[in-house]
Amino acid sequence: MVAVPVMVGAVLWTASQLTGLVNYSREGQPIGTPRILPSFYAKLQSGALRQEATPWDGSGIPPLFLMSEMSGKASSNFPKVTPEDVAGSLNYVKDVLGRSLRLELSIENANVRVLEGSAEHGQLIASYPKKESLRRQGNGLLAARASLHLTHTLCKRYGYKGDKCVEFLSTIDLGNTEVGKHCDWKKGGENEIITSANLLCHKNSPYRMEDGSCNNPNNPALGKTYTGYRRLLFPNYADGIQQMRRSVSGNPLPSARHISASLSPDSDRPDQVTTLSLMQWTQFVEHDLAHTPSATMLNKGASITCCRDDGFPLAPRYQHPSCSHIEIPSNDPFYQKHRQQCMNYVRSITTIRPGCTFGPTEQINQATHFLDASMIYGSDAETQRTVRSYDGGKLKVKEQEVETSTGKRTVTFFPVSSEPLDICQGISIKGHHCYHGGDSRANEHPQLTALHTLWLREHNRLADELSKLNPHWKDEKLFQEARRIVIGQIQHITYSDWLPNVIGTEYYEKLFSENEEQGTEYNDDIDPSTSNEFATAAIRFARSMMESSIKLYEENRKVNDTIFLRNHYNQPVVIEKPGHFDSLIRGMATQNSQQMDLLFTEDVTSLLWMEDKPYGMDVISLDIQRGRDHGLQPYNKYRELCGLPLAKTFDDLLDVMPKSVVEKLQKLYSSVNDIDLYVGGMSELPNGKIKNIGDFNKKYQKNKSEKSLVGPTFQCIIAEQMLRARKADRFFYDRAQEDSRSVFTPSQIAELKKASLARIFCDNGNEVLRMQQKVFEKPSESNPMNFCNDKTNIPSMNLSPWVETF
Structure with a gap:
């Protein structure tokens, strides 16, 4: 991993010293002075901005949609802070560099690290930090530790305690400090947004930026990769700044593993309607909108582990400040027989707060905050360059011959990764191989890998078709147009098929019903950023729907084999075994998911x-x-x-x-x-x-x-x-026709609305011949199986509206 400048290493020792200085509200009350966002409902109805949230009467938009961005707001009641106070706090944090260097050196000399092939290695792969996340880790920690120092100086000077202290700190601008220069955006004048100088936007381009920047013309950094999550409520830290939440009594909360073991025994309770494809699409959406990286050592970027190999916590002298291991009770129903008392947990990378202020820590998102297929194409320019072939607008693939009922044919899979240790467990031990794509998490388990592969093939299929329709188009044009269509298809499937199933049709229609002829109204006043609550809790509901036994289905929908989830973590090449790829696709559309409840599979x-x-x-x-x-x-x-x-x-x-x-x-x-x-x-x-x-x-x-x-x-x-x-997405596929350069034409939108996951399964499997139209639901009389060549019951897009005329 890439080293991070040593000047930010100073924060490590400080992390273990500056804790417990603020008594956060024991009742967990949100603090700060919120700015009320425009009411979505009022905006839709009249275009006016609502200034205050009103109690919900059961109609219109629930109160949640009227909440503020809890990023703090300057109050005239707080005293002005001098640049000297701010600089002094940051300098204090950097002054402890020598102690932090010795701490990390001691850990490295003791060879305390994540072992290849271990479960901790799998955990690291799932939250693997990219180079830019590592760079921002240092600045985020400097700001947080400096905030802790200010609780001990400024808050004491002015007599602020608890919530009032943290609220005060959240109004102090990092300004032109060494850390503040790295802010993606900060407040200027009354309505002025200042963005970092490296953002160059082409406002008339019809194509999205790779990293999500420039979507909002008034704030180009909004929704960009490597920015912090948005919050629905002001954070609740035990010390107000970064210490993990405690009980309202002041005592530690019960062990996370004790809660899990007490609430979630393994039990087989299949959902009678829902298929595994809905669970899988949920994970697909999650990966598009969120990717939270874990901290690493600042000086060299080495991995962090918190538990000994024998299952006990590390001695304090080897505990990295980013460790917060999970205690396993001695009577744990599963782990006691393996003598495990410690489960590894490394804290998430933090970043500078929105608005460029001191205050509580915020976590970084290394995916874009838009539903823009970043898990396919990569969430930054560097990653996107590595997945493109630069030939005919296509993505890189490897080819393989397979047997079908009509003879041999050539199909494609992802190319093998050239950096397998970063994304694949046991590469040296068992010779595992992993794929290289836009998101390393595509390797997590076979059905997710199969879904990613389908969209890889769909992109290249579209690029081929567009090339036939427009022979004069060059590689860049073909790539960007195919990418636009893929994103449009994913957005349509998500909002038309997936979301109504998840939140209920009635609730969906209350919030999302609009005049379809006019399309989605873009609102540049809305912050599109993924909320911490969505990424860290709500979207993770589908974990309980996962199956331990993944059934492989023949074309007649009879099971011919079973593979087990526990044996295929980060071992994706199982999809290349004869017959497996199509069997996994049929399985996603046929096998019952588990019910969404507190019962999870042991896997x-x-x-x-x-x-x-x-x-x-x-x-x-x-x-x-x-x-x-x-x-x-x-x-x-x-x-x-x-x-x-x-x-x-x-x-x-x-x-x-x-x-x-x-x-x-x-x-x-x-x-x-x-x-x-x-x-x-x-x-x-x-x-x-x-x-x-x-x-x-x-x-x-x-x-x-x-x-x-x-x-x-x-x-x-x-x-x-x-x-x-x-x-808040200026490029949303059915956006109202205001700027013809950044949206699809009406005829193109009509074709995109034919998109379905059933058609994706049909068009991109090796030899999938039949599918039900609603693949999130089991085949039934109301959702019958149809042949894939039946374009009436499983509509297919016509790309003729993309023919370029002169």
């Missing part, structure tokens, strides 16, 4: 990334710990934000949770205000199963049979994010 709760040992890691524990790492408020706060009554006792949760689950939560948490967002959201019943939700039910959910996969809180957070991803 993800104890065997995740299992490779060289008879055990792996636990995805639930990691997701809970990540929420605490990111300073997410407790579940109760988001429940209230989304229109449900604030729970005062555990019994108040019975309006949306089963009694048996509430009883378990009461045993695990000392207060209803301690429940982690991920745990609370996963504990809620899907809306169609909620029988008594009080006022919320009377005002909004009049149709109790309304089907959704998630409960009210995750429904609300997911819908909020997807609404932003559509309204």
Whole structure:
């Protein structure tokens, strides 16, 4: 990995010294003075900006959509801070460089590192930081540690404590300091945005930038790769700045693994309607909108581990400050037989806060914040260059001959990665091979790899067709036009097929119904950035829908073989075995997913990334710990934000949770205000199963049979994010015809609306002959199997509207 300048190494020692200086609100109240965003509903109806959020009456847009960007707002009540105070704090942090160097040197000399082929290696691959993330890691840590220092100096000077102190710090501009110069954007005058000088935008270009920049003409850095996540509520850190959240009593929260083991026993409960393709598409959307990297050593970029190889925590002298390992109880139902007491968790990379201020830490997103197929093409220019062939507009592939019913034919797969240690477990040990594409997470497991491969082939198929229609088009034009179409197809499938299934058709129509003839209205006042709550909790609901046994189906939909998830983490070449690729595709459209609930397969709760040992890691524990790492408020706060009554006792949760689950939560948490967002959201019943939700039910959910996969809180957070991803995207595929250079023509939009995942399966499998039109649902009388050459029941795009005329 690439080294980071040593001057930022100073923050390491400081991290272990400057903690516990601020007593954060024990009730978890959001702090800061929020700026109210324009009401989406008011904007749609009248174009006017609403200045204040009003209580929700069950109609229109829920309160969540009226919330602010919680980035802090200057208050005239706070004193002005001198440049000397700011510079002094940053210089103090850098002055401890020598101690941090010795700490990392001690760790390296002891050979404390992630071992190749271990489950920790799989964990590192999933959150592998890119070069730019590593560079920003130093600046983010400097700002955070300097903020901690200011709590001990400025806050003490002015008599500010707790919430008031953190609110004050969030108004202090990093300005022209050494760190502030690296801000993507900061406030200038009253309505002025200053962006970093390296952003060069071509406003008249019809094509997206690789890194998501320049989408918003007024703020080119908004939604860009390597910027921080947006927040729905101000962060909740134990010290106000970076220390992981604690109980409202001040005690540590219960172990994430203890919660997981107590709530989530392995149980086989298939969903009777939903197929594995919906679970897989959820992960596809997640990877497009979010990629959170984990910290590494600052001086050399080496990996960090927090547990000894024998399963015990490292001695304090070898514990890196970025470690926050998960304690495994001695009586754990699974890990006790393997004598494991420590599960590795390395904290996420932080970045400079939005608005370029001091204050609580924010985590970095190394994906773009737009639904723009960045997991296929890469989320920066460097990655995109490596996946392009620069021949006929195509992506790089490797070719292979396969047997079909009509003889041999040549098909394509991703090329083998030239840096396998970064993305593939056990490359030296067992000779594994991994693929190189736009996102290394495409190698995680076979069905995800197959889905990525389908879209690789779709891009190249489109490039070939466009070349035939427009022989004069050069490589760049062919690539960009094929990319535009792929993004449009993915957006249409996501909003027309996937999202209504997840949040429910009624809820979807309330928020997304527009005049289709006019198209989506672009709103440059809306921040498109992915929310931390969406990326870290809500979109992760589909983990519970995963299957341990991946069935392989013949064309007649009979099972001919089974492979196990636990044996194929980061071993993607299994899709190249004879017959496997098509069998995996049919399986995604045929095999029942597991129900969305608190029951997870053992393959993800104890065997995740299992490779060289008879055990792996636990995805639930990691997701809970990540929420605490990111300073997410407790579940109760988001429940209230989304229109449900604030729970005062555990019994108040019975309006949306089963009694048996509430009883378990009461045993695990000392207060209803301690429940982690991920745990609370996963504990809620899907809306169609909620029988008594009080006022919320009377005002909004009049149709109790309304089907959704998630409960009210995750429904609300997911819908909020997807609404932003559509309204704040200047290049959204069905955008209203205002600027013909940046949107599709009406005839092109009509063709894009024919897109379906069924057609993608048909056109890009090796030899898939039949498919149901709605692949997120099981084949049935209302969703029958059709032959792939039936263009009526499985429509196919006509690319003639892309013929360029002169």
